[in-house]
Amino acid sequence: MMKKSKLITKAWKQMSSRVAKHKAAAEEPHIPHDVPKGHLVVYVGKEEETYKRFVIKITLLHDPIIRALLDQSKDEVYDDFTSGDSKLCISCDETLFLEVLQNASPRNSWS
Secondary structure, eight states, X not given: OHHHHHHHHHHHHHHHHHHHXXXXXXXXXXXXXXXXXXXXXXXXXXXXXXXXXXXXXXXXXXXXXXHHHHHHHHHHTHHHHHTTOOXXXXXXXXXXXXXHHHHSOGGGOOO
16 A cells, blocks of 8 residues: 555656646746757748748847837837737838848948
């Protein structure tokens, strides 16, 4: 009888440990695995359905043209930020964004 009790206790501890690990993992902020350290994801496009995902270096946020595009987009996509979907979106043509990236200062390279 004692062995059965120990087995139940052991099984209970293992199960509660798995639940605790799963709960802790669910509470951590999600960082995509394909985004290297020092980079962030930006969605570019005119409409949400056509957004294209770019991974850029964080230092690009200091570039004046990128800042201007972000400021311009801030008012246009404000509803997205208040809805809990905190994607960083730039509302402009993809071709324009690529030109801006190419002309950004060399120290602010992108990937």
